[in-house]
Amino acid sequence: MNAASDTGKGPQAERADVVIVGGGPAGLSAARELRRLGAGTVIILERDREAGGIPRHCGHYPFGMREFKRVLRGPDYARRLVGAARKAGADIRTQSTVTAIGRQGRVEYTTPEGPMVLQARAVLLATGVRETSRASRLIGGEKPGGILPTGALQGIVYLNGERPFSRPVILGSELVAFSALMTCRHAGIRPVAMVEPGVRPSAFSLSRLLPLAMGVPYLSGTAVQAVLGRERVEEVVILHDGDTSSIVADGIIVSGGFRPEATVAVTSGLAVDPGSRGPQIDQFGRIEDSVCFATGNVLRGVETSGWCWSEGRRVAHAIVAAIRGQLPEDNGTTVQIGEGPITLAVPARLSNGSDAVPAHTHLQMRLDRPARGVVQLMQAGKVIASRSVNSLPDRRILLRLPGNMSPTNGAFELVFREA
Ligand SMILES: Cc1cc2nc3c(=O)[nH]c(=O)nc-3n(C[C@H](O)[C@H](O)[C@H](O)COP(=O)(O)OP(=O)(O)OC[C@H]3O[C@@H](n4cnc5c(N)ncnc54)[C@H](O)[C@@H]3O)c2cc1C
16 A cells, blocks of 8 residues: 555645645536635646646537536637636646545645645545556457557547548447547548447437437447457458448447546545445545545546536535535445446445535436336335436436435445336
8 A cells, every 4th residue: 555644754745725636627627616615725736738637638529518608629628627727726736646645635746846745634536537448358359450449549639630540430339439439520530330239329319319410320239249450450340130240440449448547546545436446435525534535537437527527516515614624424334235237326425414515416326237127225224215217337327315314324225126
């Protein structure tokens, strides 16, 4: 374990009220709101050369409708978020990679000038997601060049101004696969098909209209069996309704396989949830037994930037309440997930309710397969919240949390009763 010591030993720490780790939409919106609420000194530590997070690499529309009431390209959106945080008085430090976080707010980070230390009253983790190499794990056949995850494609297209292929197949149909589609359009790349193993798109159902509008065949219920090609992709073998056929293509964009970028939380010994693989928080965004909070995509993999921006804003209120001693006792207990299709719940820990407005008014859940039924949050054998569900895997499902919860009334369990 590499946790930052809270003993005060080591380099002299600079003081701050709130340190935010990660300058993407969630961290930037939290910073602006914290400053607006009078939280004091707010410092964002961002490992890249520029703050803005993933939208910096998404040179396509549409970003910013919820936040700025207009439709922006990703980089313009990122610049606006950075501008708003700076204007509010946040101190944004780039090329600053956080390496350890102590439970009592000691933050260690590296910069081109050397290692630095901050001592904060509260720390907010907003480190987003990372893409796992799904390409090497899922696809059989030869392993030619030209197979890229979306993030790498966006780096090549938007940052380097290059076109890695001209006729790729897009594999997957969640939110980020559509970002890949828009990236191709921007670069003049013409995908030859969008292939989804499920019957419906993983993103919202109407999203299938986008490939159709762009003249890209959308093949649902179709699996990629093999990729053929020596130096580069030449052919993609697909399986649909028991029939095998092949598509001539010169590349593959593999979407999905995202994980919370929770490395620093893990190495610092902060509580991590086995379901979401992100920091385990309560409804106020608090990580157990610490002055640390978490927000945005680090909580559970990919949501839209607008969603993460809004989460960042809401956790800012909880942080200010914590600094002012207005949050209820951190006595949360874990929400046990019963047998069935639910893979994760955020927040995965519930503390006493209070007058303080929670950062999360709902439990967010996801399933690992299509399922229909009723989801119930139980405590001591009683249903304290429930809703009917008819969902595909990986879609966001929300269950409103009751306001007057108390863990002392018994353990929480999440049950899925299939119809
Ligand atoms: C490839 C891809 C394409 C996407 N396309 C879209 C899209 O078109 N539209 C959409 O709405 N959403 C899209 N998303 C979802 C996207 O993640 C959200 O839009 C949004 O960026 C999430 O905000 P965030 O602040 O939680 O995380 P991020 O934007 O990921 O920001 C996290 C920041 O933390 C920094 N960081 C990480 N670790 C450290 C550390 N140890 N120290 C310091 N800094 C650190 C990172 O450098 C990064 O800047 C896409 C996601 C991916 C992966």
